[in-house]
Amino acid sequence: xxxxxxxxxxxxxxxxxxxxxxxxxxxxxxxxxxxxxxxxxxxxxxxxxxxxxxxxxxxxxxxxxxxxxxxxxxxxxxxxxxxxxxxxxxxxxxxxxxxxxxxxxxxxxxxxxxxxxxxxxxxxxxxxxxxxxxxxxxxxxxxxxxxxxxxxxxxxxxxxxxxxxxxxxxxxxxxxxxxxxxxxxxxxxxxxxxxxxxxxxxxxxxxxxxxxxxxxxxxxxxxxxxxxxxxxxxxxxxxxxxxxxxxxxxxxxxxxxxxxxxxxxxxxxxxxxxxxxxxxxxxxxxxxxxxxxxxxxxxxxxxxxxxxxxxxxxxxxxxxxxxxxxxxxxxxxxxxxxxxxxxxxxxxxxxxxxxxxxxxxxxxxxxxxxxxxxxxxxxxxxxxxx
Ligand SMILES: CC(C)(COP(=O)(O)OP(=O)(O)OC[C@H]1O[C@@H](n2cnc3c(N)ncnc32)[C@H](O)[C@@H]1OP(=O)(O)O)[C@@H](O)C(=O)NCCC(=O)NCCSC(=O)/C=C/c1ccc(O)cc1
Numbered sequence: 083x084x085x086x087x088x089x090x091x092x093x094x095x096x097x098x099x100x101x102x103x104x105x106x107x108x109x110x111x112x113x114x115x116x117x118x119x120x121x122x123x124x125x126x127x128x129x130x131x132x133x134x135x136x137x138x139x140x141x142x143x144x145x146x147x148x149x150x151x152x153x154x155x156x157x158x159x160x161x162x163x164x165x166x167x168x169x170x171x172x173x174x175x176x177x178x179x180x181x182x183x184x185x186x187x188x189x190x191x192x193x194x195x196x197x198x199x200x201x202x203x204x205x206x207x208x209x210x211x212x213x214x215x216x217x218x219x220x221x222x223x224x225x226x227x228x229x230x231x232x233x234x235x236x237x238x239x240x241x242x243x244x245x246x247x248x249x250x251x252x253x254x255x256x257x258x259x260x261x262x263x264x265x266x267x268x269x270x271x272x273x274x275x276x277x278x279x280x281x282x283x284x285x286x287x288x289x290x291x292x293x294x295x296x297x298x299x300x301x302x303x304x305x306x307x308x309x310x311x312x313x314x315x316x317x318x319x320x321x322x323x324x325x326x327x328x329x330x331x332x333x334x335x336x337x338x339x340x341x342x343x344x345x346x347x348x349x350x351x352x353x354x355x356x357x358x359x360x361x362x363x364x365x366x367x368x369x370x371x372x373x374x375x376x377x378x379x380x381x382x383x384x385x386x387x388x389x390x391x392x393x394x395x396x397x398x399x400x401x402x403x404x405x406x407x408x409x410x411x412x413x414x415x416x417x418x419x420x421x422x423x424x425x426x427x428x429x430x431x432x433x434x435x436x437x438x439x440x441x442x443x444x445x446x447x448x449x450x451x452x453x454x455x456x457x458x459x460x461x462x463x464x465x466x467x468x
Pocket of ligand 1: 140143144145147148217246247248249250292296336337338349350351352353354386387388389390391418420453454455
C-alpha cells in the first residue's frame, strides 16, 4: 500500500487490493407479479389489443421460448387506467414516465441497498462512494442523490450516476467500484442498480414484442471495499481483474431511444449470435495469457440477457450442464432486469456456495460477464476466498 507523510499526517492513498464484494442485496417491486404464461393475455387485455390475434400468438410463442416463469413489475392496471397516454405511442407520455420513475427507481434501489447495508453490518454513513446505474434516470439531480438521501448517506459521499449503460450497467458499476475501492484507502463503495420497465411499457407492436417478453423490474446493491477489512467485514468474492470490450461495428444491433411516447428498445435478432462469437476472446483478454485449460474449471456469473445467449455461451465455451445454473435460475424467476440482473446472479451464486450447490464444491475462481448496448461486454475475474 502506498503511503506518504505530510507533517505528522500519514496519507494512505490506496486500498489493499484486489477489491472484494462485502455484502449483496436485491429487491423487486411488490406491485405486480406476472407468471410468464399469463403475460400475453394480460398485455393484450390491458392495452385493448386483443383484436391483434396474430401478434398475440407471436407474443405467446416468444414468451414460451424465453426460459422465464415469472416477472415483477412496478406498473399496475390501476396506474395504466389513470394514465391512458402510456398505452398509445402516438400520445406524449415521456413526462409522466419520467415523473413516475423519479420516485420508483430510487425507492426500489433503497430496498436492495438497505439489505446490503444490513448484511455489511456497518452504518450507512461509513459509505464513501455511491455508483448508481439505471436506464431510467432522466433528470438532474438524479436518482443517485435521492438514494443517498433515502439511505442517510453522509453529505461527502462521492456520487456517480451511470445512465443508459443498459444491461451491462451492473457490470460497469462493479468495475468502477473496484477501481474506486483499490485507489482510495478505506473507501467503501455502494453499487446500486435499479431498473423499471415503466419507461418503455406500451401497446404491443411488431417491434417491441421481444422487449415485452423479456424485461422485468428489479434492483441490486453491492458493498465493495479493499483491505484492510474492518472487524466483521468478510470478503464474499474478490474482484481480481476487470476489462471492457466493444464488439466493432455492432452499435446498431442493441439500443434504446427516448421518444415523446416513451422509450423504444431495439434488440436485433443477431444479438445472441454476436455475443456467442465474441465472448471467448473477451475472456482470453481478461485472463491475459493465463486462462485455464478448460472453462469448466471456473464458476460463472453471466448476465442472462436471454435464453439463447446462455445457450450460445454454453456451446462456445463447452460448459458442462449446470455451469450457468445461477443465471438460468435468475432468468426463470425474474426475467431480464437489465443492469440489476448480474447482482441477482451473484447473490444466487453466493446462496449456492453456502449450500455448496447441492453437494458440489464450487470452484475457487470464476468469471463474470455482462452485455449491453455497444455491443459492450464487461468481463471480471472473480475469486471466492475459501
Ligand atoms: C425468446 C426469444 C425472443 C426467442 O427464442 P428463440 O430460441 O430465438 O426462438 P425462435 O427462433 O423460435 O423465435 C421465436 C420468435 O421470436 C422471433 N424473434 C427472435 N428474436 C427476435 C428479435 N430479436 N426481434 C424480433 N423477433 C425475434 C423469431 O423470429 C420467432 O418469430 P416467429 O417465427 O414468428 O415465431 C430469444 O431469441 C431471446 O431471448 N432473444 C433476446 C436476446 C436479446 O437480445 N437479449 C438482450 C441482451 S442484451 C441486454 O440484455 C440489454 C438490453 C438493453 C439494451 C439497452 C438498454 O438501455 C437496456 C437494456
